[in-house]
Amino acid sequence: MSISLWRTIIAKQSKEFFLFSFPAIAVLLLIAIYPIVVAITLSLQNVDLRMPWTREFVGFTNYIRLVSDRRFLNSLKVSLIYATATLSLSILIGLALAFFVQEYFKGKLKNIILFLFLLPFVIPRVSVALMWKFMYSPLLGVYNYFLGRVGIHPIPFLSSPKLALPSIVAVDTWQWCFFIAILIASSMELIPKAPIEAARLDGASKLQVIMYITFPFLKPSLIFIIFIKWVESLRTFDLIFNMTRGGPGIVTETLDLYVYTQGIASAGEISYASSMAIVMLIITILIITVASKWIQK
Amino acid sequence: MDPKIGSSIKKILPYIVLLIIIVIILFPIYWIIASSFKFKKDLLTLEPKFVFKPTLSNYVTVLRRGRFIDALINSLIVVPLSLSIGILLGVPAAYAFARIKFRYTKNLKFWVLSLRFLPPVAVVIPLYLIWITFRLLDTYFALILTYSLISLPIFILLMSEYISGLSVAMEEAALVEGASRFQVFYKITLPNVMPALMSTMTFTFMMLWNEFFLAFILMQEKFTLPVAVAAFAAIGVEVPWAEVCASASILMIPPLILVAIFRRAMVSFFLKV
Numbered sequence A: 001m002s003i004s005l006w007r008t009i010i011a012k013q014s015k016e017f018f019l020f021s022f023p024a025i026a027v028l029l030l031i032a033i034y035p036i037v038v039a040i041t042l043s044l045q046n047v048d049l050r051m052p053w054t055r056e057f058v059g060f061t062n063y064i065r066l067v068s069d070r071r072f073l074n075s076l077k078v079s080l081i082y083a084t085a086t087l088s089l090s091i092l093i094g095l096a097l098a099f100f101v102q103e104y105f106k107g108k109l110k111n112i113i114l115f116l117f118l119l120p121f122v123i124p125r126v127s128v129a130l131m132w133k134f135m136y137s138p139l140l141g142v143y144n145y146f147l148g149r150v151g152i153h154p155i156p157f158l159s160s161p162k163l164a165l166p167s168i169v170a171v172d173t174w175q176w177c178f179f180i181a182i183l184i185a186s187s188m189e190l191i192p193k194a195p196i197e198a199a200r201l202d203g204a205s206k207l208q209v210i211m212y213i214t215f216p217f218l219k220p221s222l223i224f225i226i227f228i229k230w231v232e233s234l235r236t237f238d239l240i241f242n243m244t245r246g247g248p249g250i251v252t253e254t255l256d257l258y259v260y261t262q263g264i265a266s267a268g269e270i271s272y273a274s275s276m277a278i279v280m281l282i283i284t285i286l287i288i289t290v291a292s293k294w295i296q297k
Numbered sequence B: 001m002d003p004k005i006g007s008s009i010k011k012i013l014p015y016i017v018l019l020i021i022i023v024i025i026l027f028p029i030y031w032i033i034a035s036s037f038k039f040k041k042d043l044l045t046l047e048p049k050f051v052f053k054p055t056l057s058n059y060v061t062v063l064r065r066g067r068f069i070d071a072l073i074n075s076l077i078v079v080p081l082s083l084s085i086g087i088l089l090g091v092p093a094a095y096a097f098a099r100i101k102f103r104y105t106k107n108l109k110f111w112v113l114s115l116r117f118l119p120p121v122a123v124v125i126p127l128y129l130i131w132i133t134f135r136l137l138d139t140y141f142a143l144i145l146t147y148s149l150i151s152l153p154i155f156i157l158l159m160s161e162y163i164s165g166l167s168v169a170m171e172e173a174a175l176v177e178g179a180s181r182f183q184v185f186y187k188i189t190l191p192n193v194m195p196a197l198m199s200t201m202t203f204t205f206m207m208l209w210n211e212f213f214l215a216f217i218l219m220q221e222k223f224t225l226p227v228a229v230a231a232f233a234a235i236g237v238e239v240p241w242a243e244v245c246a247s248a249s250i251l252m253i254p255p256l257i258l259v260a261i262f263r264r265a266m267v268s269f270f271l272k273v
Helices: A003-043 A061-068 A070-104 A107-122 A125-136 A142-149 A164-189 A193-201 A206-233 A237-243 A255-265 A270-296 B003-036 B057-064 B066-099 B105-116 B121-133 B140-165 B169-176 B181-192 B194-210 B213-218 B225-232 B241-261 B263-269
Strands: none
Touching: A003 A270, A003 B066, A003 B105, A003 B121, A003 B140, A003 B181, A061 A070, A061 A270, A070 A107, A070 A164, A070 A206, A070 A255, A070 B003, A107 A164, A107 B003, A107 B241, A107 B263, A125 A142, A125 A164, A125 A237, A125 B003, A125 B225, A125 B241, A164 A206, A164 A237, A164 B003, A193 A206, A206 A270, A237 A255, A237 B225, A255 A270, A255 B121, A255 B213, A270 B105, A270 B121, B003 B241, B057 B066, B057 B241, B066 B105, B066 B140, B066 B181, B066 B194, B066 B225, B105 B140, B121 B140, B121 B213, B140 B194, B140 B213, B169 B181, B181 B194, B194 B225, B194 B241, B194 B263, B213 B225, B225 B241, B241 B263
């Protein structure tokens, strides 16, 4: 075939590609990339929501202010602790649940169990936040009622500075661990049976089979799950906002809650809040890059 | 110990553990639904009532509030329209990603993937400003367009995955016969991915139905149902728990119905997410 014919074919294909994908890409550019550019610009300026007409280029002042803002550093710390805690808890419990279900149940019963495992994940997070807030309540809450029955004084789960964050972590874990168990259990289904049987015949223990056959097989999907859960745990506005609003004090104030308070709710310092949002974006991009390298390996 | 008892304990033990797990899953859901049917005197007591006379009065109170009905209607407008945009723009793009050879497909795909994980907080302040500038803050249009940030990446990524999984033989034959790309897409590919499209739609519907953060910030008057439900818990110091339980239960109904209908598709679907 002549080169010019190839060229027309390629040109035609590029045109077709463009026709099919342009509307979607245009909308994404408008709704995601343009705002990111605006956010970067804002973060280098000094714009206040109460006086949006004054715009002044201030360079990295906002970013320098971040480093000495204790409330920002606290929110960063809370976000990271929250993400790490819910991630590790829901993966560990999810793994245990998946092994448990795979080991002891099969057929129809297993399908029913996996269906029940789906429920906490699909319930709206606003409903989840409110129902747990109700159950955590020191006076009316059902947990404190049970604790009272065994002689324990009411525990202010969400209003105690020590317990507030762990209590929300527990809710997030409740919502995710069963779903992660489904994901792990379904990838365990795909593990070929032959090598496991061969290893068992050769006298390998159950633990050895898990260590040397099951885990290597699960590793890619585990990395994928860790990645998804990490990114999701960094955006937790709905759960935390509806349970504690970041309180008591700023004990449960994550980065996105602080961006909201600083940028929109009370202070209206959108430039400063944008610099925080950009920090959040950089953290997410770092995670995505590291994870995609990891997955490719 | 008698070895027989030992082995029968071993047999029963998994079922006992299973029972505990199921209670952990279902109890919170049961509790909020049960509480929503309680009279205030049964709900607001120090000793929770496990046996009670059911009532619909909390639902009546909630549904009589104009704003709640408005929010329900807003959700019923915004979510289906956002979903339609996701399908109309996302599925053809997915087809292009999967089937049409283009030099930069891989880069574009990575770009869409990173948008799938974009933290909404990174764009919410600029979007807020942009919609103010265009005098579109608090309009359906703004929220619907904003929601394509959620729906488009999901539709593009998942559907292109499914389409790549199909055999190309039929499509190539049709192309050789002189069918246009669009005909091939519309008449051959689309019918073949219908089941996958249905589960992607279900999944995206739930994501949008549950979305709180963007709606909360971008909609001050015409907010959606999750925002209205959250607003119940924010009134004053005293939380009106009866109304909160009823409205949170109403919010749960559509996702629960969808999961019940599509449960098999959903379980196998999540393998791909």
